[in-house]
Amino acid sequence: AAYGPTGTFNARPFEGYRSWAGARPELRCVGYDSRGVAAHLGALRRFIKVGDADVLVAELGLYAVRPDLEGLGVPHSVRAMYPTLHLMGVPFGFGTVRHALKTHITRLLDRPGLASIIPGIRVRSTLAEVYPALPPTRTDDALLVVLPVGKPLSEWPPGT
Numbered sequence: 001a002a003y004g005p006t007g008t009f010n011a012r013p014f015e016g017y018r019s020w021a022g023a024r025p026e027l028r029c030v031g032y033d034s035r036g037v038a039a040h041l042g043a044l045r046r047f048i049k050v051g052d053a054d055v056l057v058a059e060l061g062l063y064a065v066r067p068d069l070e071g072l073g074v075p076h077s078v079r080a081m082y083p084t085l086h087l088m089g090v091p092f093g094f095g096t097v098r099h100a101l102k103t104h105i106t107r108l109l110d111r112p113g114l115a116s117i118i119p120g121i122r123v124r125s126t127l128a129e130v131y132p133a134l135p136p137t138r139t140d141d142a143l144l145v146v147l148p149v150g151k152p153l154s155e156w157p158p159g160t
Contacts, residue, residue, distance in 0.1 A: 025062060027084060039065045041081065045088055051159025057094035058085050058149070085149045092156065093147030096123050102143055115147040121160055 025042030032038055042062035047054045060081075085093050093115070097105050105117065121144040124137055146156055 026088070028062070029081065029084075033069075035066075035068075037066065038069055039063075043081070043085070043088070043093075045090060048094065050157045053157040053159070055092065055094075055157060056090055057092045058088050058090040060093050060095040060145075060147075063095075082147075082149070085147070088149075090149050091151040093145075093149055095145045096140065096142035097145060099141075099143060105143065105145060115145055116153055118144040118146060118156075 025044045027043040028040065029042075030037060030040045040062060041060060043058045043060050045056065046059055047056055048059075049055075081093075102117070121142065122139050123142050123144065124139045146153060148156075
């Protein structure tokens with residue numbers, strides 16, 4: 001229900017009641033209210049390649065807010081993740097968003113120093129399921145969101 005309003009692309013992986021819970025993040029933050037799950041976010045430590053550098057990040061994903069709560073500031077609770085990201089011992093938090101969500105994510109990150117959006121990055125990742133007619137990886141032109149956790153953003157390596 002949370003992904004449907006943002007487009008069929010986001011909702012497709014969950015058709016037929018497939019759950020985001022099938023993903024195996026190290027950390028899941030789930031917010032509840034009297035109606036059930038209000039929002040969720042996951043984090044997973046991993047190394048990513050940026051240019052020639054291998055960078056340890058906490059990849060943030062599985063983010064959703066129940067549609068009836070959109071516009072109420074629930075996404076700002078991501079800020080509550082900072083102490084936990086510090087405990088994970090990562091230099092950066094990392095995530096990607098579609099260009100269509102730029103306004104939304106910009107509002108979320110409106111506090112200076114919280115995070116930066118880095119445009120012009122191509123993100124290559126493996127497909128969730130391998131289909132014989134498709135290559136095993138995909139390349140997306142997404143907005144990269146970097147959160148300085150253990151290092152300042154100035155230490156994020158160059159690369160596209």
